[in-house]
Every structure is written in structure tokens, then in C-alpha cells.
Amino acid sequence: MADRVAVLAIDDIVPLDFGIATQLFGYPEAPYRLAVCGARRGTVSTTGPYHVQVSAGLQALAEADTVLVPGFEPHTRQLPRAVLAHLRAAYARGCRMVSICTGAFALAAAGVLDGHRATTHWRLTSELAARYPNATVDPDVLYVDDGQVLTSAGVAAGLDLCLHLIRNDFGAAVANAIARQIVVAPYRDGGQAQYIERALPDDRQSPLSATRTWALHHLDETLSVAELAAHAAVSERTFARRFVAETGTTPQRWLAAQRLDLARELLERSDASIDEIADRSGLGSADNLRNYFRRHLRTSPTAYRRAFALASNTELDVRMPQRTASHSSP
DNA sequence: AATAGGAGCCGCCAGC
């Protein structure tokens, strides 16, 4: 478990990126050991009207299992040699490297993105690709999980990536509980293409949101695009087109993601058999469920349950994050 | 593990 997280606060850090990282890794239900560090101890400026104080220097990067770089401005500027060297060293050590928004440019400058798939804020994806041709930039996703290197798109997509990390480290139930606590959708499996032309779609106003909600309550049934379109009272073609526009993903892929998530929660929270979970999540057969787990999570349902099973009857009620604990505290 | 049938997806186009 890569639970020692070091958040690197580069000067003129984007407050929201920084806040997302430090808040999401501060919940006791997902007990990371969080450290916040800067190029040096002391004051780090933000792009907002205030500063942050960091008690750790770059050494914290050498003690981390996960290094997270929030966005900073301007993203074009040269970063201190020592910062790049420490990022490079952490990467070479096998450390998990994570960025939010323009933080990807710091990872790229350190050579960490070479040979990896990555993303960044939609306005800067082509620039990232041009400046770092050895990275494969995907402009259409909220985040990219390329194993050791994970990058997220603009600002709020950092929420999605952090929840993704929590989901992988502590399970779907914990991640979903934290998502509920901070009042965001637990799982947006979408590209960022949808956000280029317009602001964040308000789910309550999206024409198809009622159909999605309905589908979520009927995941155990076979749901064809024809049925979904009928529920939304439009043709299949129009339904498919609007669905992609609203969610950034296709109906069938969206359904598969929701079903997988439900199966994960059932594995964690119940002792139902694999067959029963396959049935209740709408993934059909145990065979199919195993296929999904192998393909998307690189593990088996039983191994997943063993790793994440909650103590029986545990009621997850996530509270406010604890004070930041440094690596060195007991 | 390989395969076949079917559903899903998407580009294209015509119509409103």
C-alpha cells in the first residue's frame, strides 16, 4: 500500500488543486500518512490572496510512496533543479507519481511522463503534447491511470483522480462514502470533452439524468440502449448522442462502470456469493464478473474481497478530515 | 481459448 502521500506545494500553487489533495487524503476512513512539502520549508505563495506554510522540504518526497503535484502558475516557468531532481528520484524509486491540472508539467519536466499516457487541463493538452513528445497525451479524459503515473485534467478532475486512488487503496465503499461527504458524484466516467464548450453540466437539469437515475435502480436487469431510449422518450440514435454529450462516455460503457462499482461495494459490504453479486450488479454470471475484475482491476473478486472486506456491519460515516499528520509523527 | 451471433457504436445523410 502506497499510503505515505507527499503533496508538493510549488510556488504559486492553485489553491483548489492543493485543497482537493490535502482534504481528500486527510479522512480517517482512508488513513493515508499525509505530508505537505515545498521546495523549502516555510511560506509558499498561492495564486489566491493568501499563502500556505509548509513544515517539510523536498526530503519528504524521498520518504513518500505517493507523490502528488497540484497545479501551479504559470505552468511554463522553469522549476528549480532540486525540485525536478527529487521528482525524478522518487519516480526512479518506484514511487507512485500523481498530478492535478498543470502539475503534469512538473512531472513532464522531470521526465516522469516519458513513455506514459497522461493528461492535463483541456486548454493545455496540445501544448503538453508538443513540448513533451515522449508522453502520450489524452485530451479527452478526466484522468489517466497509467500504473505508476497518474495525471488528471483541470482542477476539479483532481477530485475524480483522488477518489480513484482512494478507491484502489481502500475500496469502493470508503471512496463512495467520502464522495458523499464532500457531495460530489462518486464516479464520473467521462471525458473532459464535455467541459470544453460549456460549464459543468448540472445533473438535475441534464435531460437524460432521470434516465440515468432510473438505470441505477435497475442495474440488475438487462438494460439495452433501446430500453433506455424508450425511457427517455427519444430515438436510440438521439439518446446515444445526447448520452455521450452529457457524460463523455457511451451508454454501455457507463452501465458497465456503474455495475462494476456496485459489485465492488457488494463484495466489500456483504458476504453474498460471487454468483449472487454478479446477478445483483447486472454483470450476469460469475464468469463475466471475474472477467470484468481481471480486465479493469487486474484482480479477482475473491482477492478483492479479501483486500477490502469491511468488518461486519461497519457503518461508514465519514467525518471531517483530521489534522494533517506528517510522516514522522507516530 | 476460439468463435459466432448480436448488441453497441458511429459516420453519414436526409428531413424538419
Place this chain on the structure above:
DNA sequence: CAGCTGGCGGCTCCTA
């Protein structure tokens, strides 16, 4: 004319 709709054909992917 622009913009949305929805039917069609063919390619792709999933599942049994």
C-alpha cells in the same frame, strides 16, 4: 441557412 433529429449500414466489441 444552421442546428437538431433519427434511420441506415458497417465496423467493433461483448458475451455466451
